[in-house]
Every structure is written in structure tokens, then in C-alpha cells.
Amino acid sequence: MRVLGIETSCDETSVAVYDSETGIVAHEIYSQQTLHAAYGGVVPELASRDHIRKLLPMVRGVVREAGGRESLQGVAYTAGPGLIGALLVGVAVGRSLAWAWGLPAVAIHHMEGHLLAPMLEPVPPAFPFLALLVSGGHTLLVRVGGLGDYDILGDTLDDAVGEAFDKTAKALGLPYPGGPALEALARGGDPARFTFPRPMTDRPGLDFSFSGLKTHVLQTLCRSDASPQARADIAAGFQQAVVETLAIKCRRALRETGLRQLVIAGGVGANQALREKLQAVVDEEGAALFYPRLEYCTDNAAMIAYAGWLRLARGERCPASFNARARWSLASLR
Ligand code: KG4
Numbered sequence: 133m134r135v136l137g138i139e140t141s142c143d144e145t146s147v148a149v150y151d152s153e154t155g156i157v158a159h160e161i162y163s164q165q166t167l168h169a170a171y172g173g174v175v176p177e178l179a180s181r182d183h184i185r186k187l188l189p190m191v192r193g194v195v196r197e198a199g200g201r202e203s204l205q206g207v208a209y210t211a212g213p214g215l216i217g218a219l220l221v222g223v224a225v226g227r228s229l230a231w232a233w234g235l236p237a238v239a240i241h242h243m244e245g246h247l248l249a250p251m252l253e254p255v256p257p258a259f260p261f262l263a264l265l266v267s268g269g270h271t272l273l274v275r276v277g278g279l280g281d282y283d284i285l286g287d288t289l290d291d292a293v294g295e296a297f298d299k300t301a302k303a304l305g306l307p308y309p310g311g312p313a314l315e316a317l318a319r320g321g322d323p324a325r326f327t328f329p330r331p332m333t334d335r336p337g338l339d340f341s342f343s344g345l346k347t348h349v350l351q352t353l354c355r356s357d358a359s360p361q362a363r364a365d366i367a368a369g370f371q372q373a374v375v376e377t378l379a380i381k382c383r384r385a386l387r388e389t390g391l392r393q394l395v396i397a398g399g400v401g402a403n404q405a406l407r408e409k410l411q412a413v414v415d416e417e418g419a420a421l422f423y424p425r426l427e428y429c430t431d432n433a434a435m436i437a438y439a440g441w442l443r444l445a446r447g448e449r450c451p452a453s454f455n456a457r458a459r460w461s462l463a464s465l466r
């Protein structure tokens with residue numbers, strides 16, 4: 133079975149075709165980074181307009197590369213959560229193409245896509261597993277029992293971890309998107325020069341809080357000489373605090389659940405320091421670590437096509453109406 137996947141929830145336009153026999157057969161991602169960089173963050177209206185410009189030509193190219201639309205048996209599109217205007221572009225195009233081509237369609241939860249992305253790798257995890265979902269809008273620890281079987285074990289009480297990276301990067305004078313820029317700056321810094329807290333690790337539970345850390349960065353920056361070296365040291369200290377906080381909670385969750393596989397997913401999962409630290413944690417805990425390749429880590433349609441195939445294969449269908457949701461709880465998919 134071949135499924136077309138469409139992703140437009142934020143600032144990446146992406147289209148892919150997944151084949152249940154051979155895997156991803158065509159995949160394109162267009163990032164709007166340069167469009168939003170001048171504003172220091174995503175401008176929703178500009179994002180929607182750019183998705184409109186890019187999506188149909190990309191669908192044409194990807195479908196041609198995959199061997200034409202006659203080879204497709206379904207369409208999957210991200211229906212939420214995300215920017216409502218951006219989502220509506222993918223939903224309207226995906227649902228309309230399915231109607232015009234006489235194919236079944238299915239609406240996919242963006243975070244479910246991230247959660248299942250490691251299944252596209254040659255050595256995938258097997259259900260059940262523990263997942264750390266870290267993106268621009270989410271910080272979740274999830275017990276994944278199977279498709280749609282998601283127990284939220286931990287959540288953030290305020291900022292998502294990607295958001296904390298982006299805001300900290302902005303404070304340090306780095307360009308949007310902040311996460312990768314901050315990681316690069318941190319490479320030349322001394323993480324031990326300034327002290328940063330490990331929020332909420334001194335009490336039981338698996339929830340997170342990152343807004344205090346961001347404030348701590350601002351205070352440290354004001355007290356420093358704000359030289360290039362001081363900025364690099366602050367970036368390194370901040371990143372280490374985030375990574376260690378996430379690692380402490382992952383270790384705790386592995387012990388509490390008895391699960392032996394840990395998946396990292398979402399854009400912040402691209403962070404090398406986080407991957408290295410979590411590898412050390414699973415080695416010590418006798419568990420295994422899984423993460424998608426970089427292309428499937430940040431926003432992409434490969435994960436949407438794959439999740440779409442799983443849902444279509446078990447008979448799910450969406451009606452011919454459009455339905456996009458800016459907010460949509462992962463736990464409600466059960
Ligand atoms: O999953 P994603 O592409 O989009 C959302 O669904 O939010 O995640 C984007 C987030 C941004 O906050 C970005 O700064 C962060 O992931 N990010 C990183 C890195 N690459 C992307 N954060 C830290 N280190 C990175 N290398």
C-alpha cells in the first residue's frame with residue numbers, strides 16, 4: 133500500500149510517499165526559515181501564504197518521483213496541533229486530492245507522527261516503549277503501548293523545551309531558529325563557568341518546567357560582560373542543564389515503568405549533546421535508545437505518511453469535511 137503524506141503544521145512544507153513494502157520512496161522538505169528569520173520567529177500569516185505557494189508544486193514533484201498518482205492508495209495529512217492557518221492549507225489540499233482521486237484520507241496528529249518516526253529506521257523499536265517528545269511546542273514523556281495507545285507520564289508546566297532553546301538563543305543574540313544556533317555556540321563554551329538549576333529534579337514526578345531556566349539565563353547574561361566567550365559559556369551551561377534535566381526524568385521513567393526502550397523524537401531530538409547523554413543513561417540502565425535520522429527528526433511528511441499508512445491499514449477513514457485543530461491532546465487519540 134502506498135500513502136501520500138502532507139505536513140504544514142508550522143514552518144516546514146513537506147510531502148512524502150510511504151510504501152508499506154519498501155518504506156519511504158519520495159520525500160521533500162521545504163523550510164521557511166529564511167522567510168521568518170527577519171522577524172525572529174514564525175509569523176503565522178506568512179507561514180500560511182508560503183505553504184499555499186509551495187505545497188501543490190511539491191505534491192506534483194513527489195508524486196511523479198514515486199511513480200505517479202495511480203500507485204497511491206491513500207492520503208494522510210497533519211490536522212493538528214499547530215498554527216491553524218498553516219494546518220488548514222495541508223488539510224484542504226490533502227482532503228481535496230483524496231476526494232478528486234477517489235482515495236481514502238486520514239487526519240494525523242503531528243505529535244503521533246514524531247512519536248512513530250523512529251519506526252522508519254532499519255532497526256525500529258517495538259511496542260511498548262518510552263518516548264521523550266521534545267519539540268517547539270511540546271515536552272512529553274509518553275508510554276507508547278501501540279498505535280493510539282499513549283499514556284502521558286510527564287508534561288511541561290510552562291515552556292516547551294524547544295521554546296526554551298529558542299527564547300534563550302534570542303536572548304543571546306542568535307538568529308532564528310534558535311535551537312541549532314545555540315547548540316553550535318555551546319560547542320565553544322565552558323558549561324561549568326556559570327551555575328544553572330536542574331528544574332523540578334529534586335522532587336518526585338516526571339513533569340518539567342523550563343521558564344525559570346530561561347529567566348536564569350537572562351540574569352546571568354546581565355551580570356556577565358556579555359562577551360562572545362561569556363555568551364558561549366552561558367549557552368553551554370544552559371544546554372547542559374536542559375540535557376541533564378531531561379536525562380534525570382528519562383532515567384526515572386525507565387525505572388518506574390520497567391520499559392527497556394527509549395525513543396527520542398521531535399526537533400530538539402536533533403541535539404547531539406542530548407543524544408549522547410541519553411545514550412549514556414540507557415547504557416547504565418541496560419536499555420536501548422532509538423531516534424530518527426535528522427531528516428525525520430524535525431518536521432517532515434515521511435512520519436505523517438507512515439502514521440497514515442498504519443491508520444488506513446486498520447480501516448480508519450476521515451469524512452470529506454475539513455477539520456484542523458490548533459490544540460489537540462495526544463491522549464485523546466485512544
Ligand atoms: O519538531 P519541530 O521541528 O517542530 C515542532 O513541532 O515544534 O521542533 C522545532 C524545535 C525548535 O524549537 C528548534 O529550536 C528545536 O526544535 N531544535 C533544536 C535543535 N534543532 C531543532 N533544539 C536544540 N538543538 C537542536 N540541534
Ligand code: ZN
Binds near residue numbers: 246267268398399430
Ligand atoms: Zn514537530
